[in-house]
Amino acid sequence: MRPELHLKIVYENNLDTDKFVLMFNNKTQSYKFYWFEAILNLIKEKDYDLTFDEVIDEMIYEAWHTVTHYHLRLGPTVNGNTENFLEHAIKIINSNVPGFSQNPSREELKSAIKICEKELKRDKTRLTDYVPYKLLYPFFDKEGMEEGLSYIKNDKHSHLIAYMAQLSGDENLLYTILDGVGLQKKIRINPYWRKFLLENYNVIQSWVQYNKAQFLQDRNPGVPGIINKICPENEEIRKLDQARKLWKTTVEITGQPIKEIYTGKKIPLEILSIDHFVPRSYISNDELWNLTPMSKTLNSSKNNRLPAWDEFFEPFARYQYYLYNLIFPTDESKKSPILIDQFKKCRKNNVNAIWASETLYIAGNSDVQFMNILRHNLKPMYEAAQLQGYDMWKVNA
Numbered sequence: 001m002r003p004e005l006h007l008k009i010v011y012e013n014n015l016d017t018d019k020f021v022l023m024f025n026n027k028t029q030s031y032k033f034y035w036f037e038a039i040l041n042l043i044k045e046k047d048y049d050l051t052f053d054e055v056i057d058e059m060i061y062e063a064w065h066t067v068t069h070y071h072l073r074l075g076p077t078v079n080g081n082t083e084n085f086l087e088h089a090i091k092i093i094n095s096n097v098p099g100f101s102q103n104p105s106r107e108e109l110k111s112a113i114k115i116c117e118k119e120l121k122r123d124k125t126r127l128t129d130y131v132p133y134k135l136l137y138p139f140f141d142k143e144g145m146e147e148g149l150s151y152i153k154n155d156k157h158s159h160l161i162a163y164m165a166q167l168s169g170d171e172n173l174l175y176t177i178l179d180g181v182g183l184q185k186k187i188r189i190n191p192y193w194r195k196f197l198l199e200n201y202n203v204i205q206s207w208v209q210y211n212k213a214q215f216l217q218d219r220n221p222g223v224p225g226i227i228n229k230i231c232p233e234n235e236e237i238r239k240l241d242q243a244r245k246l247w248k249t250t251v252e253i254t255g256q257p258i259k260e261i262y263t264g265k266k267i268p269l270e271i272l273s274i275d276h277f278v279p280r281s282y283i284s285n286d287e288l289w290n291l292t293p294m295s296k297t298l299n300s301s302k303n304n305r306l307p308a309w310d311e312f313f314e315p316f317a318r319y320q321y322y323l324y325n326l327i328f329p330t331d332e333s334k335k336s337p338i339l340i341d342q343f344k345k346c347r348k349n350n351v352n353a354i355w356a357s358e359t360l361y362i363a364g365n366s367d368v369q370f371m372n373i374l375r376h377n378l379k380p381m382y383e384a385a386q387l388q389g390y391d392m393w394k395v396n397a
Contacts, residue, residue, distance in 0.1 A: 015172055015192055022138035023174075024211050029075040029084055030219075031131040033212040034059040039175075039187070040205060043194055052128045053183040059127070060089055061109050062231075068094060068102055069304060070229040070281050071389040072220050089123040092116055102304075124183055132177060132187065133157055139173045161185075222384055225284025239286045239349035240274045246342045247293050248272065250326055253336045258293045261315040262307065262395050265295070273299040277307065277316055278378065282385040288350040289360060289374060290381075292316055298395075305393035309382055317371040324370055328363045353377075 024032055038058035042050055066072050067090045075084035094100065096119055097112045104112070113120065133152050140149040151160035164176040174193050178186040189197075197204060209230055217226040247258055248269060257266040275294035276283065281304050283290060294302070307316075327343050329335055351357050360373050 015196055016139070016142075019138040019141070020174070023135055025138070026134075027215065029131075030063075030212065030215055031059075031075075031086065031127060032135055033208060033215065034063055034074075034086060035127075035131045035135060037062055037205070037208050037212075039189070040197060040201070040208070043189060043197060044201070049178060049186040049188045051180075051183065052132065052185050052187070053124065055132075055187070056089075056124050056127050056183070057110055057113055059086055060093070060113060061106050063087070064090060064104070064109060066216070066230055067091070072216055072223065072226070072229060074216070075219060085123040085126045089120050089127075092119050092123065121183075128183065128185070130155070132185075133160060136173060136175070139171070145171065220388070223282070223388060228284055229281070240291070242342070242346045242348075243286065243288055243291050243350050244272060244274050246288075246339075246346050247274075247323070249336075249339050249342045250323065253339055254326070259319070260294055260298065261292055261319050262294070262298065262302075262312060267293055267295050271296045275299050275302060277312075278381050278385055279304050279306065279390060282388060282390060283381060285352070286350055287353055287356065288346055289320065289353070289356050290378065291350070292319060301396065302393050305391045306382065306385060307393050307395075309379070313375065313379075314371075317374050318367070320374060321367050321370045324361070324365065325367075327361075328365070 023036065027033075035055060038055045039050065041062070042054065042058055046054075063074060063086055067074065067087050073084070074087045093109075093112050093116050096116045100112055101108060133155070137149070137152050139145075140152060148160060148163045151157070151163060158179075161177050161179050164173070165179075167173070167176070169190075172192065173190060175187040175189045178188055180186055210227075213227045213230055216230065217223070220226065223229075250256070251258060251269065258269070258272065259265065260267055273294050273296040274291050276286075277290050277292060280286065326336070326339055347357075347361075351361055355373075355377050360370065360377075365373070
């Protein structure tokens with residue numbers, strides 16, 4: 001079902017909002033979303049004509065985390081290779097700027113773009129081949145604008161620019177394109193549309209992101225939590241506190257230190273961190289069955305990568321079973337009310353998968369049963385993350 005845009009609109013100058021909501025029709029790439037979103041962001045800060053170059057730099061910034069952190073494809077692939085120029089441009093920056101931050105500020109990214117200016121020119125130019133013009137298609141699809149529409153349909157861009165230069169302004173295009181050399185062509189936002197966009201900014205941005213997430217889900221089938229992967233992750237949404245307290249409670253009731261499955265080393269409680277075996281950026285949750293204790297330093301080293309399955313799944317699963325056996329001991333007299341209470345608190349945020357609540361975290365599983373259930377459900381997620389392009393992690397302990 002197509003999401004609709006409902007706004008309390010100031011209909012100044014007879015703006016045609018029906019044409020506006022048709023902008024994202026007929027897309028085969030994600031360019032329309034990122035082009036429009038870049039314009040939306042830039043007009044909040046700039047009250048002048050925008051160069052194609054400026055808009056594309058903003059597109060790169062907006063798509064950066066989606067490509068580098070979440071490994072999503074922004075468009076179709078041919079023979080395993082990306083055909084999306086925005087995605088390709090981001091990968092050029094990643095490979096040509098050694099030690100570049102994976103969480104760059106806008107200023108840092110613009111500096112990196114400048115460094116790679118020569119290498120990026122082809123992709124940036126190709127990004128302007130169609131989308132600046134095609135986005136305007138609905139606004140020309142009306143009586144009296146047939147000539148301009150034919151130029152868009154036939155990709156006669158110079159003719160279209162000349163045609164727009166002769167318009168009176170009453171046509172209420174979202175923007176007009178001013179002639180220039182290559183990436184220095186400019187777009188001039190209609191002042192009435194600018195006011196409309198700014199006054200309804202939050203609603204329009206949410207509508208664009210929803211449409212973009214829907215498009216990316218189609219291009220990345222099977223990847224969970226796409227709606228959370230179109231912008232940098234908000235650390236505040238992570239729900240690891242109860243899981244961390246659960247592991248600390250095991251020390252309290254057993255007197256045994258917590259160990260790292262990757263190194264076998266003991267973890268002092270003051271540097272205890274919680275690691276996602278399959279990266280959270282892929283799995284999009286904080287489920288207990290994917291979490292294991294880790295020191296803060298080693299967790300930073302692992303970052304957004306996968307541990308070797310053949311080497312580490314078994315120690316991971318055995319340590320998961322160690323925790324399970326403390327919560328569901330075969331000897332009822334060994335049950336710890338403190339641990340049970342903490343596990344119940346964990347259930348609210350960290351045990352939501354039906355298979356986990358109904359088959360894994362129930363009394364009576366042997367170590368073999370528990371590990372088989374965990375393997376059966378976790379391995380497909382691990383392999384899907386591999387296919388999505390997540391790197392392997394080498395332990396340097």
